[in-house]
Amino acid sequence: MSIPVRKFDAVIVGAGGAGLRAAIQLSEAGLKTAVLSKVFPTRSHTVAAQGGVSASLGNSEQDHWHWHMYDTVKGSDWLGDQDAIEFMCKKAPEVVVELEHFGMPFDRTDEGKIYQRPFGGHMSNFGEKPVRRACAAADRTGHAMLHALYQRNVRANTQFFVEWMALDLIRDEDGQVLGVIALEMETGEVVAFHAKSTIFATGGAGRIFYSSTNAFINTGDGLGMAARAGIQLEDMEFWQFHPTGVAGAGVLITEGVRGEGGILRNSAGERFMERYAPNAKDLASRDVVSRAMVTEINEGRGCGPNKDFVLLDITHLDPATIMKRLPGIREISIQFAGIDPIKAPIPVVPTCHYQMGGIPTNYKGQVVNEAGEHVTGFYAAGECACASVHGANRLGTNSLLDLLVFGKSSGDSVIEDMASMPKEHKPLPAGFADKTLARLSRLENQTNGTSVNDTRLAMQRTMQNHCGVFRFKDKLEEGVQKILEIEQQVAKTEIKDKSKVWNTARVEALELDNLIEVAKATMICANARKESRGAHVRDDAPDTPEMPNGRNDAEWHKHTMWSRDGNKLSYKPVNMKPLTVETVALKTRSY
Amino acid sequence: MDHDALNRLQWRCTRRALLELDLILGKFLVEDFPKLNDAQAEVFAVLADMEDHDLWPMVNGTEVCEDAQQAEIIAMLRKSEVRRPQ
8 A cells, every 4th residue: 555755855753942953954954844743843842841951151150061061971970972962062052052043032141141040960160069051031941942943943944744743764675764654633644754864853751651740742752663663772761750740640849849948748747858868858859859759658658548659748838938939839739739738738759750861873963773873864863862961860951952952963964964865865665654554554443452541551650660760670570571561452452533534542542652662661771770870770779888879880881772673682882982072080970 | 513623622732832731621621621612612722722831821820811701711720620540
């Protein structure tokens, strides 16, 4: 069976910050560029980013990209590739100033320069003292950024395909990527986008967890497509968790609540952080607070009928203070927990926030294979990609920087690589759409199958319980078996709505096909890594004098590479050679 | 509202930029939307098409909605409690 084919120089999947930044490069270079997005571009999850974007502009005090690089390597717990980290931090001032010229309404100093504020983990002079490096537009940085990038794309005549879902990569027998197959939701039509270059900028996959701050759109579509096409996924065991998501809903309760005096309590009403961090208490780092919360829950001191959350208490604060300083948080608690925090404490759990791993790329945004060679025609940027700049944990404000730098560099690489490509499109291989159409047909004709919602929920609970912020050997081993069983259920999902037009049930089933690939990769990689590093913390790899923080560099200072075929794992060395400066040598990560 | 229009609205209510609105609009669509009259349903569709950073402050109560018809629907959204079982 044949499907319609549309030809473009380049196709970009995803219209968040990375996709829009890449599209500007391509469209302004005169390439015929298609951007596919499940939603209108300014509805992408980049909008949710509040904190800012880091760049060593030095507008408020002395700063240097080399200091930023040091902080990022340290934040990554030395798992980040130092060539990519140098590239990103060095490019940061340039991409931020460019964004300013695109119309980004950054906050200003009295002199009219971009205002910069301090942010956790960003220091001056190689870790000496905090530095003001984060550039923001009030608490709407991501939103303002997306609007500036979208407007620039409108000017450049980028062609958007809105409410289209990409289903699969097209690869030929040489492994070259020749575009994607996509579904238009409004018509139900399946179309091939035949392109000389394909950039994935599909964002994260935080919806694999039950408790996630990620919007529903973050279903790891790019990772699922890449995995099905035989591309490895890198460092998928590393996920950043935020300590205080509203239990059940995942909605974020900002750290500012603890800053205003909020106290975490267990079922006995005890302020348990006094035991874990006697000095910082409730204001200890995210990792420390999250682990303490999980320990309380695991040792039976959780709250509620299932003893599966702890409480964030602000009832001791003056109601006037809460109304004045935390009005939005009070509303969130009422809406998502059914609790007025003036009268009762808020139920909270550590909640998945950001994916550090992803589709392996070099610092140019080119996707690389097992041998480290560029997969011709394929590029990735943003949260779906792993350059790797975040390594085992991400510094705040480096996510928006990542998508600007690598969105741009992937676009530049496409332009450079296409200069040496033949002018004509390489022909699509015979039967290029067969597997995709078979997948759609299976879904269409499935009887006595499984429910998409129930299966997704089973996957999310399994990930949360077996592979959460604090990990245990037995739970991980059991989790691998469970997630492989759930994979079998995903293969039998059934939808009742068989209509062609606007069939959201079909789209949700297809999203689940992507989520399960990410869930498998995460569980299997986490089970295999027998150390603690960054955001991957295991109970059986504790902090000891021989191995501070449970990190085992001798055996585990390497990237995990997962292949869908047989769930095979391999490892590759961390790139410790920056582009121009000296290596940031391994040492214990402490703040 | 026919199948196609309702499904399109469902997509736009549950694939937002912000999780908060995914949760609130998604639940409202299932539980409250069927009870709205045609005029109210139209107003809801307009709200669902708004940018998240315009809609969320009104639903969260940190900004006031100036439009009377929209304010009526916003008030309904604000009453909605969204909880999932643990």
